[in-house]
Amino acid sequence: MGQRGRKKGTNGEIRRNLLLQIAAEEFSKNGYHETKISTIVQRANVTQPSFYLYFQSKEAIFQELIAIFRDQLVAFVQQSRLETGMEKGTIESEIKKKLTTIFSFFKEQSDLTWIGFYMAKESSEIKNQLACQVKENLRKEQEDGYFRADVDMEMVADSLIGIIERLTETKLLKGVIEPEELANEIVHLLLYGMIS
The missing domain is CATH 1.10.357 (Tetracycline Repressor; domain 2)
Incomplete structure (x- = not known):
């Protein structure tokens, strides 16, 4: 999806883009306030600490x-x-x-x-x-x-x-x-x- 602030490495890029894609789906479907980082990471099959390697917060993503x-x-x-x-x-x-x-x-x-x-x-x-x-x-x-x-x-x-x-x-x-x-x-x- 995006090129901003990418973590180096193919797996990192794939994971980061997956988080962006899932976050876009969640925000679009549920709105900003109802979207939870826990849902995004669960759908992406990554841990919450992994999310924070790429994005500082829900607002940042x-x-x-x-x-x-x-x-x-x-x-x-x-x-x-x-x-x-x-x-x-x-x-x-x-x-x-x-x-x-x-x-x-x-x-x-x-x-x-x-x-x-x-x-x-x-x-x-x-x-x-x-x-x-x-x-x-x-x-x-x-x-x-x-x-x-x-x-x-x-x-x-x-x-x-x-x-x-x-x-x-x-x-x-x-x-x-x-x-x-x-x-x-x-x-x-x-x-x-x-x-x-």
Whole structure:
């Protein structure tokens, strides 16, 4: 799962990643306060002292999960900016592809997504950071002539994050819709609107 503060050695890395994975499942399913270190170590088949070789506390492992989510999400959004000089006919499919990648991450890492996007007290800050990054991407894409010059990209970015947040919770994480289909719906709505 993560790369932070790893204990050296393959067995140590495997054990640490297993603790992170199990902790993510437990926090996601039971919430922060109901999750117990004793449950995490029991499921990982390690001792409690072993847990403390890798993490100082329950709060420390929770914060690391949030950091992993944030780092991965930031990387995906940075990679989602459209390249300069693209042909106009390829823009829609490229946006769909990049948004599908983000939704696939949310689905594959559903426990991390639930923690970082909804549970953590930092989730609002994460979404604000995400909106700022999306706004920068959109403004650059606007300068490149991909989008109308009269559109307020801050409003578009905030709207897009709201759409992503809500539909991830109500559709994607509940298995109602697949990442590619969700990306297609959102891109179609934003690029073409609702008027028939």
